[in-house]
């Protein structure tokens with residue numbers, strides 16, 4: 189499994205953003221696969237493998253895993269999370285979706301609402317959007333920054349550079365505490381987004397997925413892409429890499445994301461905790477007593 193996964197993910201993993209260019213990754217790329225059918229078996233195996241690894245993560249209770257998903261609307265965040273985590277025991281997994289901040293959120297620093305819900309040891313935490321919105325939507329819409337109640341003196345030209353630095357430090361701190369961080373940007377093309385919006389408008393059962401603000405954000409496509417590129421260039425690190433995942437084909441997105449998570453967990457060499465001799469003896473005595481019971 190790990191060898192196949194490495195081949196699948198290496199082209200999309202960014203651990204040093206200095207030379208990263210968004211245009212180098214084609215949203216329509218499907219790697220070596222020619223069709224969905226070729227990838228299905230691998231995805232099923234990946235999902236199964238993940239479920240097994242999660243049991244060990246939970247049992248050993250020291251590492252935790254944080255998976256961050258960022259994307260333009262209709263890129264497939266929700267569907268990817270649903271499929272890739274489908275075999276996972278819900279007790280060991282927490283999903284948090286970050287929408288526009290509340291007034292309580294705005295009374296605190298920009299990492300606060302995410303810092304509060306970092307995954308506990310032994311758990312997998314999933315952020316559907318995250319503090320990275322603070323360098324995306326807030327950057328594309330400067331009026332949002334003005335609403336953050338920051339002292340005027342602290343809003344300077346370097347604000348984005350400073351946010352990137354704070355995020356890098358936050359992630360380094362958590363990785364040193366045992367949280368393994370993997371970040372996914374689902375990279376969809378504007379043409380594919382248009383197709384998906386149209387099907388949300390045309391098909392009644394999908395109408396609920398469409399929000400009018402999605403069209404407003406689409407109009408800022410270029411600005412968003414610049415913000416995404418700058419974000420990845422500044423926050424891709426060895427300890428918290430970004431995966432820029434081609435997202436025009438949902439099946440391919442899912443198999444790459446599953447492979448990247450498998451890879452991260454494999455690196456931890458997880459095992460079920462072993463009991464020492466004394467404990468083993470104790471268990472054997474209890475076992476014998478139980479068996480003698482009438």
Ligand code: ATP
Pocket residue numbers: 261262266285286287288289316317318321322325326332397399
């Ligand atoms: P869906 O797939 O259901 O559309 P979604 O993640 O797009 O899911 P929405 O309720 O449509 O959810 O949108 C959430 C909105 O909240 C997004 O437009 C996002 O940019 C915005 N948002 C998230 N974090 C922040 C933030 N820190 N500041 C301002 N806006 C934010």
Ligand code: MG
Pocket residue numbers: 261399402
């Ligand atoms: Mg939305």
